[in-house]
Amino acid sequence: MDKFTELTAIAAPMPTENIDTDQIIPARFLKTIQRTGLGKNAFAAQRYDADGNEKPDFVLNQEPYRHAEILITYDNLGCGSSREHAPWALLDFGIRCVIAPSFADIFFNNCFKNGILPIPLPREICDELMDDARQGSNSRLTVDLERQVIVRPNGETIAFEVDPFRRHMLLEGLDDIGQTMAHDAEISSFEHRPVRAWVPSITIGTVK
Amino acid sequence: MPVTTSPRTLFDKIWDDHVVERLEDGTCILYIDRHLVHEVTSPQAFEGLRLSGRRVRRPDATVAVVDHNVPTSDRSKPIEEPQSRLQIETLEKNVAEFGIPYFPLRSASQGIVHVVGPEQGISLPGMTIVCGDSHTSTHGALGSLAFGIGTSEVEHVLATQTILQKPAKNMRVSVEGKVGPGVTAKDIMLAIIGRIGTAGGTGHVIEFAGSAIRDLDMAGRMTLCNMSIEAGARAGLVAPDETTVAYVKGRPFAPKGEAFEQACEYWRSLASDEGAYFDTEVTLAAEEIIPSVTWGTSPQDVLPIDGFVPSPSDVADPARAAQIQRALDYMGLEAGQKIAGTPVDVVFIGSCTNSRLEDLRAAADVVRGRHVAEGVRAMIVPGSGLVKHAAEAEGLDKVFLDAGFEWREAGCSMCLGMNPDRLTPGQRCASTSNRNFEGRQGPDGRTHLCSPAMAAAAAVTGRLCDVRELVKETV
Numbered sequence: 163m164d165k166f167t168e169l170t171a172i173a174a175p176m177p178t179e180n181i182d183t184d185q186i187i188p189a190r191f192l193k194t195i196q197r198t199g200l201g202k203n204a205f206a207a208q209r210y211d212a213d214g215n216e217k218p219d220f221v222l223n224q225e226p227y228r229h230a231e232i233l234i235t236y237d238n239l240g241c242g243s244s245r246e247h248a249p250w251a252l253l254d255f256g257i258r259c260v261i262a263p264s265f266a267d268i269f270f271n272n273c274f275k276n277g278i279l280p281i282p283l284p285r286e287i288c289d290e291l292m293d294d295a296r297q298g299s300n301s302r303l304t305v306d307l308e309r310q311v312i313v314r315p316n317g318e319t320i321a322f323e324v325d326p327f328r329r330h331m332l333l334e335g336l337d338d339i340g341q342t343m344a345h346d347a348e349i350s351s352f353e354h355r356p357v358r359a360w361v362p363s364i365t366i367g368t369v370k
Numbered sequence: 371m372p373v374t375t376s377p378r379t380l381f382d383k384i385w386d387d388h389v390v391e392r393l394e395d396g397t398c399i400l401y402i403d404r405h406l407v408h409e410v411t412s413p414q415a416f417e418g419l420r421l422s423g424r425r426v427r428r429p430d431a432t433v434a435v436v437d438h439n440v441p442t443s444d445r446s447k448p449i450e451e452p453q454s455r456l457q458i459e460t461l462e463k464n465v466a467e468f469g470i471p472y473f474p475l476r477s478a479s480q481g482i483v484h485v486v487g488p489e490q491g492i493s494l495p496g497m498t499i500v501c502g503d504s505h506t507s508t509h510g511a512l513g514s515l516a517f518g519i520g521t522s523e524v525e526h527v528l529a530t531q532t533i534l535q536k537p538a539k540n541m542r543v544s545v546e547g548k549v550g551p552g553v554t555a556k557d558i559m560l561a562i563i564g565r566i567g568t569a570g571g572t573g574h575v576i577e578f579a580g581s582a583i584r585d586l587d588m589a590g591r592m593t594l595c596n597m598s599i600e601a602g603a604r605a606g607l608v609a610p611d612e613t614t615v616a617y618v619k620g621r622p623f624a625p626k627g628e629a630f631e632q633a634c635e636y637w638r639s640l641a642s643d644e645g646a647y648f649d650t651e652v653t654l655a656a657e658e659i660i661p662s663v664t665w666g667t668s669p670q671d672v673l674p675i676d677g678f679v680p681s682p683s684d685v686a687d688p689a690r691a692a693q694i695q696r697a698l699d700y701m702g703l704e705a706g707q708k709i710a711g712t713p714v715d716v717v718f719i720g721s722c723t724n725s726r727l728e729d730l731r732a733a734a735d736v737v738r739g740r741h742v743a744e745g746v747r748a749m750i751v752p753g754s755g756l757v758k759h760a761a762e763a764e765g766l767d768k769v770f771l772d773a774g775f776e777w778r779e780a781g782c783s784m785c786l787g788m789n790p791d792r793l794t795p796g797q798r799c800a801s802t803s804n805r806n807f808e809g810r811q812g813p814d815g816r817t818h819l820c821s822p823a824m825a826a827a828a829a830v831t832g833r834l835c836d837v838r839e840l841v842k843e844t845v
């Protein structure tokens with residue numbers, strides 16, 4: 163996973179609530195066995211017409227937002243399906259940071275696992291940042307994870323909260339499997355607790 | 371195990387019994403009892419294991435099945451779609467390489483992962499269960515803590531049999547009283563989502579309680595818990611009771627004999643304690659719930675069947691008004707129109723929400739002696755091979771086939787457009803599935819979520835209608 167430290171980038175405003183993961187990447191594109199290559203179909207239904215031509219009114223088809231690395235939306239971003247293909251599609255498009263008043267739990271979690279920083283901020287601040295984003299290509303936002311601030315084009319800073327463990331993982335670009343495996347002894351001892359005696363094992367020959 | 375004297379919720383108890391270790395910042399290493407795997411969200415996880423030279427820690431706590439991609443037509447033919455075939459073959463290679471128990475496509479027990487798990491007794495009360503699929507919440511009906519995870523977490527669970535998480539908040543949704551005729555678990559859940567909204571449960575685990583919930587059979591409880599994610603919740607739960615125990619007993623992978631008795635004793639101890647603290651409480655009166663359908667493109671866009679489609683002018687927030695207008699345009703509906711009477715092109719009865727034997731019986735009760743309306747395509751997709759077989763043993767297949775329904779093989783089918791069962795642009799569908807998102811059932815398809823009985827009523831009348839009027843006729 164790539165580290166996330168500081169990002170200065172174009173932000174795309176999408177003032178919509180409940181952007182679900184089916185919108186971010188429709189199910190028909192989930193047939194891949196890879197993590198990469200989904201960016202061209204991110205937001206496919208809104209981005210392309212039936213013949214595959216770009217719809218000019220969709221924000222990510224417009225300059226400068228086709229180069230956006232930050233996405234700003236309204237409430238409940240990433241609701242619905244748990245598909246990690248949604249953050250993979252965003253990442254492949256180039257998005258490294260998503261800002262919204264609230265996020266769906268699984269999507270929020272999936273973002274961190276892929277080096278995308280999700281930042282929850284009140285709706286009125288999202289509105290201000292969307293106004294900044296609408297100012298065009300010279301209007302970039304800086305997201306500084308070390309200091310936990312967003313720097314607006316006018317120099318004003320907005321502080322944000324982030325879970326310390328997840329912040330650490332992002333700053334260092336760490337894989338959490340390795341971290342958990344360091345607790346192998348505790349996991350093994352848990353597996354032998356008497357309270358768990360009733361939990362059956364499933365042997366391979368019994369499933370047909 | 372943490373010793374606590376204060377009253378605990380069902381969620382607290384299952385959580386506490388699975389904490390391997392609590393890290394400094396409160397993140398817990400949570401042990402996972404069952405990991406269910408399907409073909410869509412696992413290939414990248416297995417690839418990750420291979421790249422890092424890791425093994426699957428507990429193949430004997432992991433079970434794989436194919437469901438999302440599979441055609442629901444004749445199984446003797448090869449899968450035509452090359453990408454779907456590749457994804458299924460990739461799963462088969464992975465389960466062989468890592469030694470994971472697997473229900474193959476041609477198994478008599480193959481089906482939707484959330485139907486197969488409970489049906490086989492693989493998912494049991496008191497367990498922690500995960501799957502790379504948001505509708506894993508279904509298994510919470512057994513009184514297990516079950517939630518959907520992303521593919522990175524699938525890899526984490528394969529490698530460590532644990533997950534990193536902080537405890538959720540507790541929400542209790544109580545539905546008290548008795549539901550009227552024609553009102554099902556689906557209507558109860560749509561009413562709950564309509565009340566709290568699609569983000570209402572965010573950060574919470576919902577425990578469903580109250581007399582109307584206790585009265586539900588296991589299939590109904592699964593429908594309810596299945597759509598907890600549509601209310602934004604991490605998981606849904608119903609406390610294990612005698613209905614649960616009777617359901618689990620004798621299932622192929624459930625504990626037997628002494629171990630079963632020991633397990634039952636444990637399961638019965640899991641119910642929320644008197645006075646346990648819930649961060650959020652919601653109460654609904656069962657009598658007030660009537661058969662419902664969705665009108666828009668979010669599961670919270672719910673209407674009782676005698677209701678009227680909302681208008682953008684009903685709301686003050688311009689963003690919300692724009693969203694209503696967008697949903698109306700997408701769905702091809704007029705603000706203020708009656709929802710009943712809207713003609714449908716397709717009826718889909720299936721999905722992890724509503725494809726169990728009880729669901730098919732409810733649909734058959736409406737269909738019996740009637741015929742699918744002209745111009746309507748109506749399909750029944752049982753949730754598993756075993757559900758299909760049991761339905762055939764009762765003659766339900768004949769009821770549906772005589773009425774002009776398609777009687778198909780088990781799979782996710784038209785719930786999501788990943789297999790050949792899809793809506794074509796502009797088609798309107800009464801569907802027993804769980805999501806009415808734009809394009810969910812196929813690009814530009816229009817979905818109205820409803821119960822199996824309501825979908826059956828739409829099939830035979832060709833319109834969204836109140837199933838109670840049809841049932842009245844039969845009585």
